[in-house]
Amino acid sequence: MPIAHQSNKAVLTHPSGASAEVYLYGATLTSWKVANKERIFLSEKAILDGSKAIRGGIPLVFPVFGKGRAPHITAALPQHGFARISLWKLLNSSDDTHTVTAEFGLDHTLISEEYRKLWPFDFSLVYTVKLAAETIETQLRVHNIGDKSFDFNTLLHTYFLIPDASKVKVVGLSGVDYVDKVLQTSAHQQGDVVIRGEVDRVYANLKSTNFQVPYVAEQGGVQLQLKGLGDVVVWNPWTEKAAGMADFGNEEFHKMICVEAGQVAEFVALAAGDSWEGSQVLSLL
Numbered sequence: 001m002p003i004a005h006q007s008n009k010a011v012l013t014h015p016s017g018a019s020a021e022v023y024l025y026g027a028t029l030t031s032w033k034v035a036n037k038e039r040i041f042l043s044e045k046a047i048l049d050g051s052k053a054i055r056g057g058i059p060l061v062f063p064v065f066g067k068g069r070a071p072h073i074t075a076a077l078p079q080h081g082f083a084r085i086s087l088w089k090l091l092n093s094s095d096d097t098h099t100v101t102a103e104f105g106l107d108h109t110l111i112s113e114e115y116r117k118l119w120p121f122d123f124s125l126v127y128t129v130k131l132a133a134e135t136i137e138t139q140l141r142v143h144n145i146g147d148k149s150f151d152f153n154t155l156l157h158t159y160f161l162i163p164d165a166s167k168v169k170v171v172g173l174s175g176v177d178y179v180d181k182v183l184q185t186s187a188h189q190q191g192d193v194v195i196r197g198e199v200d201r202v203y204a205n206l207k208s209t210n211f212q213v214p215y216v217a218e219q220g221g222v223q224l225q226l227k228g229l230g231d232v233v234v235w236n237p238w239t240e241k242a243a244g245m246a247d248f249g250n251e252e253f254h255k256m257i258c259v260e261a262g263q264v265a266e267f268v269a270l271a272a273g274d275s276w277e278g279s280q281v282l283s284l285l
């Protein structure tokens with residue numbers, strides 16, 4: 001059955017055997033398997049009962065990246081916004097010879113009173129997951145269905161499962177300026193990004209829409225093809241930050257890298273009645 005709708009998640013299964021799982025909590029995709037091999041990192045300590053953002057998968061950051069800053073209206077919202085900690089609906093699903101598709105929705109009537117007060121805009125989010133034999137596309141559409149314009153950040157906060165963090169690189173960011181949140185400075189990327197310690201960087205104004213994360217010591221890796229997303233965040237917590245997260249194993253930083261596509265360096269302004277969309281297609285190297 002292409003789509004199995006369980007109480008708290010939807011399971012997509014492609015005739016090729018590829019599969020994906022999306023929790024309604026945050027519309028968080030927590031698994032993508034091709035050839036029976038998992039490609040997405042989910043912490044063994046991740047909390048999956050809807051009481052906290054899921055540690056791993058593809059959490060959806062909206063309407064603010066990180067902690068908003070006063071006087072901006074997002075200042076009082078939780079870190080990374082409310083979308084990843086709200087309960088979404090499965091709107092519909094379909095399948096054809098090539099693709100299994102599921103659409104999830106969240107709007108201002110589905111978020112808590114608290115967040116509604118903090119972010120008093122009428123909005124509708126539609127998140128589409130398209131699973132094919134060897135690729136998966138995740139697309140977010142933001143609709144301003146109110147009579148006031150609003151600003152937002154958004155990010156597909158993707159955690160990739162990798163053999164060894166010290167033996168991967170991110171290709172496609174060379175020549176791009178970034179904000180280094182570890183060293184609290186701005187810098188210019190030269191060559192590929194490698195992980196040799198804690199990395200937390202926001203690359204803005206990308207020069208390409210295509211990025212690869214090849215495994216250096218062995219065959220394989222993943223590729224990201226972006227549309228409508230102009231920034232990439234690269235994150236690995238390494239030892240200290242890993243030890244400081246209760247929902248993350250102390251040694252799990254060896255097995256993951258976050259390469260996150262979105263609009264975070266600046267806010268996107270969306271006028272009343274307007275819509276915005278951005279997407280990524282993940283494929284295998």
Ligand code: TA6
Binds near residue numbers: 080157233
């Ligand atoms: O996207 C990278 C980042 O903003 C890091 O600064 C780190 O905080 C990470 O997200 C995880 O954030 P979380 O709120 O899920 O603990």
